[in-house]
Amino acid sequence: MLPNDLDRIARQIRLRDLQAVYEAGAGHIGGEMSAIDILTALYFRVMRVFPDAPRQPDRDRFVLSKGHVGLALYVTLAKRGFLPEDEISTFLKPHSRLNGHPNCNKVPGVETNTGPLGHGLPVAVGMAKAAKITGASYHTYVMTGDGEMQEGSNWEAIPAAAQFGLNNLTLIIDHNRFQQGAALKDTNNLAPFRPKLESFGWHVSEINGNAMDEIVPALETRSDRPHAIVAHTNKGHGISFMQDRVDWHHKVPNAEQYKIAVAELSESL
Template identity: 70%
Template sequence: MTPENLSELANKIRRRDLQAVFEAGAGHIGGEMSVTDLLTALYFKIMQVEPQNPSAPLRDRLVLSKGHTALALYVVLAEKGFIPTEEISTFLQHNSRLNGHPNRMKVPGVETNTGPLGHGLPVGVGMAKAAQLNGESWRTFVITGDGEMQEGSNWEAIMAAAQFKLDNLTLIIDHNRLQQGARLAETNNLAPLAPKLEAFGWAVQEIDGHDMDQICTALSAESITHGKPKCIVAHTNKGHGISFMSDNVAWHHKVPNEEQYKQAMAELEGAMA
């Protein structure tokens, strides 16, 4: 798919995500809007996965460590063919397998349960190490939030990945500058992130996390540095694509009312007109 095709698909995924949040009356729409371009590029351009065989041994793995944005992942998995597209309408309903955080025992394509922040990268390091030990070429990708990088477990994993020279591991930090209830700068400001990862022995690249050309180039196998794990600091906007949500801390898990929903949907539809 071309970058233009991927952007169109990401916009479609945002619209379906917005509809599902509105209908369910719950969700984490701000972070879902910021991570959608990254997920779209991974599943429709970069990763080698088989929707009809989600446990294929040589598949690439994605760990969505910021598990509260599970709905964005569900919509992407549905578009890719892992689950029926109509199942998105069951999000958060009684007995639905589409919970507020992803569950690998219930949803095909989910690699590990996430939600408690700081767990996904350590798991990803273990996955990448397993591939290295077995001499296999599949890749592991982990997406974290920037607020999540305040968790000490991430930095232990960062040290381990550098020590093991896991160049089959890519960490993507969704750097939208906001976390639940506050700005990153107001809590425990880790920015700038890139020099910190570099100091731990990682190859680091900073990109516009909404520019498909930059995303695909940074994620490509050709961008790997031999012997070094890679970190992509993706500069994004929480609530991206929706004027009143963009860069607004209130929309971490706020739900739009009917008027806001109609405005947001109109803005997303107009973006690709």
């Protein structure tokens, strides 16, 4: 699928995500908007996945470590055919399987439960190591937030991946420069990430994480080492009044804001 086609799908996913947050009265819309281009590229171009057989052994794996943006993953999975698209309207409702954080026991296409930050990368290292042990051909991808990289468990997993020679592992850092309640620069700022990851023996790419012509080649890069992509993104990408605003980490638009956001996201559909 070409970048222009991926852009169109990403805009559709953004619009449905916005609608679901507004209807549910909850969500983490800022980080969802920053991650959607990467999710779209993964599921509609890069990864080998089987919506009709989600547990097929040779499928590629994706772990959403920043599990609080699970809605973006649900909408992407639904668009790709893993679950009915109309099920998105049940997000956060009683008895819905679409909880605030992804649950692999309930939602087809979800590889592991996430939510507590700093867990996804260690799990992904285990998945990639298992493939090495068994001779499996699948590739493992994992997305973390940049604030999440403050978790020490990530910095234990990173040298382990290099030690094990996990060239079948790709880490994507959604570097949108904001975390809950503050800008990254005002907290425990570990950026720039590239030299730190390189010092542990990783191959590192640095890209515009909201530009398909940079996302796709980075995700398709293969090396003799584990690969990290530092994806520079915008919190609230695609919606003017949300972009790069810390308060939109989990704020919900009011009726007027929702109308503006729908209009902006619908312009190029």
